[in-house]
Amino acid sequence: xxxxxxxxxxALDVCAPCLAQVPSAVAAPPAPATTTAQPATTAPPAxxxxxxxxxxxxxxxxxxxxxxxxxxxxxxxxxxDIAGGVVAVVKDGKLVFAQGYGxxxxxxxxxxxADKTLFRIGSISKLFTWTAVMQQxxxxxxxxxxxxxxxLDFRIPDKYGxxxxxxxxxxxxxxxAEVIKDLGVPTPKDLYPLKRYLSEHIxxxxxxxxxxxxxSNYGATLAGYIVQRVSGxxxxxxxxxxxxxxxxxxxxxxxxxxxxxxxxxxxxxxITATGKTIVPFEPIEPxxxxxxxxxxxxxxxxxxAQLQNGxxxxxxxxxxxxxxxxxxxxxxxAPGMNGFDLGFYQENRNGL
Numbered sequence: 388x389x390x391x392x393x394x395x396x397x398a399l400d401v402c403a404p405c406l407a408q409v410p411s412a413v414a415a416p417p418a419p420a421t422t423t424a425q426p427a428t429t430a431p432p433a434x435x436x437x438x439x440x441x442x443x444x445x446x447x448x449x450x451x452x453x454x455x456x457x458x459x460x461x462x463x464x465x466x467x468d469i470a471g472g473v474v475a476v477v478k479d480g481k482l483v484f485a486q487g488y489g490x491x492x493x494x495x496x497x498x499x500x501a502d503k504t505l506f507r508i509g510s511i512s513k514l515f516t517w518t519a520v521m522q523q524x525x526x527x528x529x530x531x532x533x534x535x536x537x538x539l540d541f542r543i544p545d546k547y548g549x550x551x552x553x554x555x556x557x558x559x560x561x562x563x564a565e566v567i568k569d570l571g572v573p574t575p576k577d578l579y580p581l582k583r584y585l586s587e588h589i590x591x592x593x594x595x596x597x598x599x600x601x602x603s604n605y606g607a608t609l610a611g612y613i614v615q616r617v618s619g620x621x622x623x624x625x626x627x628x629x630x631x632x633x634x635x636x637x638x639x640x641x642x643x644x645x646x647x648x649x650x651x652x653x654x655x656x657x658i659t660a661t662g663k664t665i666v667p668f669e670p671i672e673p674x675x676x677x678x679x680x681x682x683x684x685x686x687x688x689x690x691x692a693q694l695q696n697g698x699x700x701x702x703x704x705x706x707x708x709x710x711x712x713x714x715x716x717x718x719x720x721a722p723g724m725n726g727f728d729l730g731f732y733q734e735n736r737n738g739l
Contacts, residue, residue, distance in 0.1 A: 452476055452484040460488045470660040471499040473506070473683040480695050482687045491654040493663060502684040505638065505645070505653045507669070512641070512679035513607045514689075515626055517557055517713070517730025518704065519614045522629060525709040528617040529553055531729075538613045541586040547595040553613070555596045556606040558718040558727040562594035563603045570604065575644045575670045581612045581622065584672050600720065600727070604676040611675025622675055633702045634688045639681035643670050653680070 456474050464472055471489030475482065487499030523529040529538070534550035536542050543551055547562070555561040569588060572578055590605050615622040623641040631639050638649060645653060645668070656666035671678040681689075688699060693714075697705030705713070716733065719726030725733045 449484045453486065456484070456486060456488075464489045464660075468659040468661055470657050471504075471654060473499050473501050473504065475501065475683040475687040475690075477687050477690050477694065480691050480699075482684060482691075485684050485687065487683070489660070491652075493655070493657065493660055499654065502682055503638075503652050505649060505680050505682055507656075508679050508681055508686070510604075510677050511686075512675070512677045514693075514730060515630060515641075515679060516607055516611045516614070516622075516675040518630055518693075519622075519626055520553060520557065520610050521705055521709050521713050521729065523614055523617050524553075525706050529613065531557075535609065535613065538616050539609075540582065540616070543589060543609075544592070546592045549596050551592075551596045553610065554717065554729070556603075556610045557729045558597075559600050559602050559606065560594075560597050560718055560727075561603060561606045562592050562596050562599065562601060563590040563605055564593045565601065565603060566590045566605070569672050572670050572672050578643060578670050578672060578674075581608065581615065581673075581675075585609055585612055597718075600718070604673050607676040608673035614675075630689075630704055633704050634685075634692055634699050636681065636685040636688055639679065639685045641674055641678050641680075643674060643678050644668060645680060649680070 460472055460474060463469070469489065470493050471487065471491055473487045474485065476484040485501035487501045487504055489499055491497045491499045491504045520529060524531060531554040532552050535553060535556065536550065551561045566588065569584065585605070585608060588605065590603075594601055611622045614625060618625050620628070626641055631637070638652070640646065640649070644650070653668065656668075658664045658666060692699040692704055693710070696707045696714075697703050697710035698707070713729045714731065715728055717727050717729055719733075725735055727733060
C-alpha cells in the first residue's frame, strides 16, 4: 500500500570517485551534443610521454549525468506507464544533479520540478525515524540493548524468554509478524494517536528476537513512539525541529494531511499514467514507518548528511561516532551475506 503511487521518487545517491564536484544548484537539462568524438587512428610514438588529457581520469559531471538520465528516465517512465519521476545525485557534500521528468499532474500537464514537486517516499520514511532514534541514543535517553518495554506506557507481551530491544527493531529482527490491518485509513480524519494504534495492534511474535529478519512497519512505528516518549515531543514535531530544520528541509514533513502551503505541489498519484485513475493522498496510520513527503533536492540534503556522518553545511544532526555506529554492520543471516546496519539495508555489489 505504501508503494501505490505511480509517480516515482528516484533519489539516486552516487558517490563513485569519478563524479565531479559542482555547486549545489538544480541542474538544467543539458543541450544535446552536436559532435561525436572519433577514436584515434594512430598510436603515439614509442617512448612518448602520455598527454595530460590521457593521464587525467575522466570526470562525470552534471552535463554527463543529464545526458545519461535524459535518455534513460523518460524511457523507463514510458515503458512502465508512470506519470513522472525525479532524480538527484550527490557527491562530496554537494548536490551534483537534480532533474524532474514527466508530469506531476497528467491532466494539467504540470511538469515534475526537482526542488518543488512533492512525493510520498514510502518506507524510506523509516530512515528519518531511525535517525531520530540515534539522536536519542547519543543523548543517553535510549539504550539500544534495553527491553523496549522500559520506554513504553503499555507492554509488549513476553515470549521466548528474551526481550525485544531497539537494536532488534532497527534490524527488523524483533520477530513480529507483519500485518496490514489499519495500515492505511480512508481519510485523515480517521487517523488516531500512535499509542492507541500500537497498543491495539500488537502483532504476533513469531520469531525469537535478534535471530530472523521479518520486516516490520509496526516495529518502526514503535521506535517512533519511543522517540516521542523519551523526548517529550510529538514525533512529527520532533523530526521537524531536530532533523528537517537543521538540514534545510522546509518542504518536507510527516504531517497528514499536508500543510495547506504544500498541498498544491503534491504529485498526483496514478495507477497508470495513461489510465488516468487517480489515487488520492493516502493517510498512513503507522506514520513513522511511511508517511513522509519531500522533494528530491531536500532528500539530497538528507543523503548528504548521512554520507557525511551526520554533518551538513556546517550543521550536525548526529555525532560522528553515532553516525558511524548507525552505518556499521549489525546483522547477517549467515557470514558473507548482506544484512543490516542500524536502520539501513546493506547491499554490496562487486565489492561496492
